Amino acid sequence: MRDLVKFDPFAEIQALQKQFFSDDWFSPIKSLQMPVTDIYTVNDKEMCVEAHLPNFEQKDIDIKIDKGALVIRAERHEQEKDKDKKYVVRESSSSFYRSVKLPENADEDAIQANMKDGILKVTVGLKQLPEPKHIVIKG
Numbered sequence: 300m301r302d303l304v305k306f307d308p309f310a311e312i313q314a315l316q317k318q319f320f321s322d323d324w325f326s327p328i329k330s331l332q333m334p335v336t337d338i339y340t341v342n343d344k345e346m347c348v349e350a351h352l353p354n355f356e357q358k359d360i361d362i363k364i365d366k367g368a369l370v371i372r373a374e375r376h377e378q379e380k381d382k383d384k385k386y387v388v389r390e391s392s393s394s395f396y397r398s399v400k401l402p403e404n405a406d407e408d409a410i411q412a413n414m415k416d417g418i419l420k421v422t423v424g425l426k427q428l429p430e431p432k433h434i435v436i437k438g
Contacts, residue, residue: 334395346423348399353417355395360419364407369399369421404428 335351352360352373360373373395401407401423409424 336397338399340425343425345425346402346405348397348421348423350395350397350419350421351417352395352414352419354393355417355419357414360414362412362421364401364410365398367401369401369410369423371395371397371399371419371421373419 337349338346340346348369348371350371350373355373355375359375360371362372363370375393402425404426406424406426410421412419412421414420
């Protein structure tokens with residue numbers, strides 16, 4: 300006699316959610332780490348965006364200003380050919396995308412970027428905004 304097992308079409312999705320959101324540090328999905336991005340200001344004169352991209356090189360990274368946002372994209376492709384193995388080409392790729400809305404006083408002409416030890420640092424100069432105009436009440 301065979302045992303009947305109730306089919307649950309969502310069981311696998313629920314298992315993945317549990318694995319992803321659980322506190323189990325030995326879970327294999329925990330080995331996937333999202334790159335850290337820090338955004339901060341220095342003395343109200345500049346805004347800094349630091350993206351930790353340890354496996355990327357400068358040639359893999361593209362930085363643009365698009366509609367008032369700083370857009371950072373990084374993409375890396377690797378190919379490995381090994382004649383002793385049965386596969387022809389082994390490929391892997393990784394990518395990173397981050398869009399940061401620039402503040403109203405961002406000086407788009409005063410943006411600098413540099414990369415050191417796997418950390419991309421983009422510095423955006425900030426203009427001083429004019430003080431609000433005070434209106435005197437007559438009466």
